[in-house]
Amino acid sequence: MEITNFNMYKKKWNIESETVIKPGLESIQKALGKLGNPQNKHRVIHVAGTNGKGSTIAFLSTLAKEHGLSYGTFTSPSIVDVHDQIQLNGQNVTEQQMDEAFRKMQEAGLSGMLTDFELLTVVAFLVFEGIQLDLVFIETGMGGRLDSTNVMERSIAVIPSISIDHTSFLGDTIEKISWHKAGIIKANSKLIIGALSERARNVVYQVGKEQNAQILEFEKNFFIQENTYTFGKATFKDLHPQMLGKHQLSNMALAITALIESGVPLKESIVQHAVRKASLLGRMEKVDDTVYFDGAHNEASIDALVETIKDVFPNKNIHFIVGILKDKDYLYMLRKLEEVASSFRFVNFNHERALPASILYKHCLHNEKSITKDISKIHFKNNANSDITIVTGSLYFITELRTKIVK
Template sequence: MIPKLDYYKKKWEVHSDASIKPGLTAITEALKLVGNPQENLSAVHVAGTNGKGSTITFIEHISKAHGLSTATFMSPCIEDVHDQIQLNEQPITPEEMDAVFSIMADAGLDGKLTDFELLTVAAFLAFERFAPDITIIECGMGGRFDSTNVVAPIVSVVPSIALEHTNFLGSTIESIAMHKAGIIKEGKPVVTGALPTDAMKIFTQEAEKLRSPLLVYNENFIVIEENSKEIYMANDVRIPNLTRTMPGLHQRSNMALAITAFNIFAQINGVKTSVEALRKGIQSAQLACRFERLAPKLYIDGAHNPASAKSLVNAIKEQFPNEPIHFIVGMLGDKDIQGVLAELEKVGTTFTFVDVVNDRAMAADEIMKISNAVNKSTTYDILTTVQQKLLLNEVIIMTGSLYLLAKWRKILHETFN
């Protein structure tokens, strides 16, 4: 369910299916009916398991610091459908959403697409109308058969690969990698993080088959630390004195991927790069729901699989060594809940499990049964729990599902500031 999408579907009588149907046939036919707006975009395409949002945010802020206009398409939403389609970092307006839905209604798209396919078409139409200098597009799920994969990017980016959506993408790293590698386009560069060996083999084969330059973190480019500052290095490029606002060592790789992808984009598009602009973009980049500070000692993070939970735990160890950590956790039932909890329990002092308003959610008391934590409970009164833990001077981190964070992000910020 995408909040407020139904409002526009009903208003313009453009209905779509809430189910997930991987494949490009339906969206390809729909895009033809609205004039193939995706063909007019200067795009960067991003797939992967974790790190997509952070990498996109780095690219967006670097672009902005260079004076470029930007457009992004990301999933899922934080508050509602508007913030999935952003123009110059601003959610699409209701007026602009009405404009693109009017086009889709006139083109006869009623009943032809899934919800995400419909939203993808809306995004492409909005971007064509806005005509940004750079468009950054995130895959919804997988890559090869994701509806965004109709775009012809200047460069493709894959920050990481781990097991996810196994009911659609397969239960092995190789099968996941096959889906992600599907965003590589013939002759177009692809930039990746340090992927698992089995995944790297797939990407190497796909890149060779399509004659696409493959640039890999730790091999073709790297970020090192020197005197508490980070230095990006790639061939004859050296950018010292980089300062990130987004914490965690895992963001070092995402930052490096963003710099590499932007430099490729800039070279191909004749954009003159500036070291100072790169530094400014890196420092200004922040992403909602990624170790986001809402108030002193109150954070939210959308860790919903074991790999992202591990990154969160590492960030906690880096930022709050030896401090008591209280987790507020709500999760969807189709996630690896046991794997996520196993990571969080390495640093968590106490746990409170909560319900998530979603048809796919697992009940809080069921999650508590899975948890091996010693100090654990459930609650329907999140605000009181947060207040009590703050009085005890504990670090509080709400995590597990972006649907949970979408509901509580604004409430917590307004209540405790």
């Protein structure tokens, strides 16, 4: 899948890269070596996992910002275009900064060596290298062990959750997927994990043991009880994140713990303010009084979405606008959403892996359902105060809808 506006820089600087996904680190390590290994210049918190990566980095970023720290973030996929994937202190990378990174890559002779995502990962490290930063927050693209972001000599690792996803690349069992995610653990380092299933936890602990890593686990080493965070002698009370859902309390706790382990002196009043302020596009994002965008795209994230709806909107009519990729378990997603749905609208969107809306319509068991073939024809209009519209199924779908509908 093409990264929006990335080809503009490739063409301008005459640098070629492949659009395919090629798990493995040999090529990017060689490329980074030609550039002096910029990935090792900063303290890094590296986040892998099936769900919760983006939310955890949103908490990390806001906590860092409100404590006056300078920081960089590299996340995926893009929300609008390539510039929002690399940020400095919450601001998108500029064209000038992108150009400078591409100039360095051109001089180093990287054309033809990398895939698009590998090339973008190198850009991120080059952008960060040129600036004095207290911390860098990196999100894996897919998996962890063989992901192009997994090139730092040292980092603190964070894994919010592990469930079945990307089976064609990571394997079809929790154990195989967990092995990939746990691959971000560095020797003699620290790993911070959410509440994992026993099967995932066993694999992660085994890899941690092999790496001689210290593992800190949610609800074992650090806790959230009645909106109070505790970890050793650290206690922060009255924490109320604006991001909806009980799972966000776990992501918040992971972020706080990661910063403490990074040596950041946190202040309770600032933590309280930061977690109320932290937000993330496409994760129960309120775009209107009664309209939310949520990029739930696999079993675990759909489960979390439905749980959040039951918890936050127990007496509301829920109208879903849905676009899903064809390699997802859309039958499971439909069955879960049907538990809380008042109606469905299935949408065709522009992605090479998009599932036709007609297939979703055919397999949906709800009586109130329709198809929208043209995404630009979607409008948000609820009939009553008791109506809530939720756009979901894929971050790619939400991204396209945002660019065409949301002003």
